[in-house]
Amino acid sequence: MDASNLKQITPWLWEFPTAGNMRVPARIYGDRALVAAMDDAVIRQLANVAALPGIVRAALAMPDAHSGFGFPIGGVAAFDPDQDGVICMGGVGYDIACGVRVLHTGLRREEIQPHLEALMDQFQLLVPAGVGGTGGIQLKAGELDRVLVQGARWAVKQGYGTREDLERLEDGGAMSGAVPETVSDQARKREKRQLGTLGAGNHYLEIQCVEEVLHPSAGLLGVASDDVLISVHCGSRGLGHQIGTDYIRILGEAARRHRIPIPEKELVCAPIRSSEAERYYQAMACGANYAMANRQMIVHLIREAFQRVLPGVQVRTLFEVNHNTCRREDHPVEGRSRPLYVHRKGATRAFGPESPQIQEPFRRTGQPILVGGSMGTDSYILAGRESSEDAFASTCHGSGRALSRSQALKRTPGRDVLTQLTSRGILIRTNHLKGLAEEAPAAYKDIHQVVEASTQAGLTNKFARLSPLGCLKG
DNA sequence: ATGTTC
Numbered sequence: 219m220d221a222s223n224l225k226q227i228t229p230w231l232w233e234f235p236t237a238g239n240m241r242v243p244a245r246i247y248g249d250r251a252l253v254a255a256m257d258d259a260v261i262r263q264l265a266n267v268a269a270l271p272g273i274v275r276a277a278l279a280m281p282d283a284h285s286g287f288g289f290p291i292g293g294v295a296a297f298d299p300d301q302d303g304v305i306c307m308g309g310v311g312y313d314i315a316c317g318v319r320v321l322h323t324g325l326r327r328e329e330i331q332p333h334l335e336a337l338m339d340q341f342q343l344l345v346p347a348g349v350g351g352t353g354g355i356q357l358k359a360g361e362l363d364r365v366l367v368q369g370a371r372w373a374v375k376q377g378y379g380t381r382e383d384l385e386r387l388e389d390g391g392a393m394s395g396a397v398p399e400t401v402s403d404q405a406r407k408r409e410k411r412q413l414g415t416l417g418a419g420n421h422y423l424e425i426q427c428v429e430e431v432l433h434p435s436a437g438l439l440g441v442a443s444d445d446v447l448i449s450v451h452c453g454s455r456g457l458g459h460q461i462g463t464d465y466i467r468i469l470g471e472a473a474r475r476h477r478i479p480i481p482e483k484e485l486v487c488a489p490i491r492s493s494e495a496e497r498y499y500q501a502m503a504c505g506a507n508y509a510m511a512n513r514q515m516i517v518h519l520i521r522e523a524f525q526r527v528l529p530g531v532q533v534r535t536l537f538e539v540n541h542n543t544c545r546r547e548d549h550p551v552e553g554r555s556r557p558l559y560v561h562r563k564g565a566t567r568a569f570g571p572e573s574p575q576i577q578e579p580f581r582r583t584g585q586p587i588l589v590g591g592s593m594g595t596d597s598y599i600l601a602g603r604e605s606s607e608d609a610f611a612s613t614c615h616g617s618g619r620a621l622s623r624s625q626a627l628k629r630t631p632g633r634d635v636l637t638q639l640t641s642r643g644i645l646i647r648t649n650h651l652k653g654l655a656e657e658a659p660a661a662y663k664d665i666h667q668v669v670e671a672s673t674q675a676g677l678t679n680k681f682a683r684l685s686p687l688g689c690l691k692g
Numbered sequence: 693a694t695g696t697t698c
Contacts, residue, residue: 287693311693312693312694313693313694316693349693349694349695349696350694350695350696352695407695408694408695417693417694418693418694418696419693419694419696420693421693453693454693455693455694456694456695458693458694459693459694459695460694460695462693462694463694463698542693652696
């Protein structure tokens with residue numbers, strides 16, 4: 219992207235001014251190099267989003283943004299129900315409430331090292347992974363509806379976790395507003411035996427070590443140097459994908475009736491107060507609850523693996539954050555708190571300390587966020603700040619793709635990626651070499667640069683830098 | 693991301 223077409227607001231924030239049918243400007247967070255490296259489609263898609271009814275302040279892109287289906291990945295947009303604002307499928311994406319759970323093993327680097335191979339083997343054995351992957355639990359008749367409403371709380375009630383896990387999940391593990399009747403038979407059919415499965419693509423389960431503590435309050439999150447953590451990155455599987463697919467048609471018809479122009483298929487939307495948008499929100503909340511239950515089931519499998527290899531180890535939840543959602547949240551608009559519908563696609567919430575909109579354990583630090591690097595690179599723990607409110611309390615979610623999947627496939631064969639990572643001492647487990655090539659480190663932006671831009675822009679503070687020890691890829 | 697182009 220040619221940054222000379224953009225107005226520099228700060229060295230970490232750029233603006234594409236309102237033009238044509240845009241109602242608000244488009245703004246991109248990132249340093250000059252990150253913005254210059256973004257594909258032009260990011261601006262085109264942000265301009266499309268900026269033209270939607272009821273959009274507030276600006277259409278935003280985080281420093282890890284790249285083009286997505288209809289709406290950039292790394293995109294944020296908020297809509298006001300009193301200004302004919304809309305709910306937009308593309309602002310959530312297909313993998314509803316994809317997110318990251320972060321666990322603490324209670325172990326230090328030297329304690330885990332002799333058991334790493336055995337642990338990775340057990341993870342591979344116990345956690346089903348891959349496209350179309352089943353092997354998750356078979357739900358009894360009627361049970362799925364309870365999962366869709368209760369989310370991770372359902373899993374804990376079944377004995378797959380603890381109350382302490384739930385205290386550290388968004389909404390205590392159950393997003394409100396879920397109505398199972400809005401989820402199609404087709405979506406239910408695709409769900410069969412996928413609860414407790416990792417999925418494919420950039421989804422992973424990684425053992426990580428705290429390399430560097432970067433904030434004096436890191437201890438409040440329970441993180442210290444050389445601690446061994448686990449990150450689980452996955453989402454709502456076939457069920458969430460089918461909900462997205464189903465509502466493209468429903469929201470598309472609504473958009474036509476309300477005469478909202480839809481330049482790209484997945485940008486379909488409907489007025490927040492229409493029955494179609496209400497139903498989409500209810501179905502999306504079901505997808506979010508499925509994703510949170512899914513991660514909770516995987517946490518249970520991780521604990522099972524530890525029981526086999528290192529019995530007695532207590533694996534605790536540190537936090538979880540979703541990065542593909544639309545949520546009703548209160549935000550100040552022109553000095554007054556307003557209920558807005560905030561879409562974050564490949565972007566996470568980043569409320570600062572004291573915010574009533576985050577779980578109680580995080581009120582002193584701000585919302586904790588795991589920003590995943592690509593496979594084999596560092597990750598960061600960040601926490602939200604009050605100044606993130608400029609971006610509707612949002613920040614980046616990962617390092618962000620620099621190459622498309624097909625470009626990455628051409629660049630490096632999967633076997634070479636495996637060799638490179640192994641030679642750096644990272645244990646890789648996968649059943650799918652092609653997937654490894656698509657997710658090669660070279661296919662991603664530089665995580666350090668993305669995190670630095672987010673920090674300099676005032677969206678988040680750095681709390682810790684993590685390095686990978688072992689990775690199970692979907 | 694995804695019953696890997698319904």
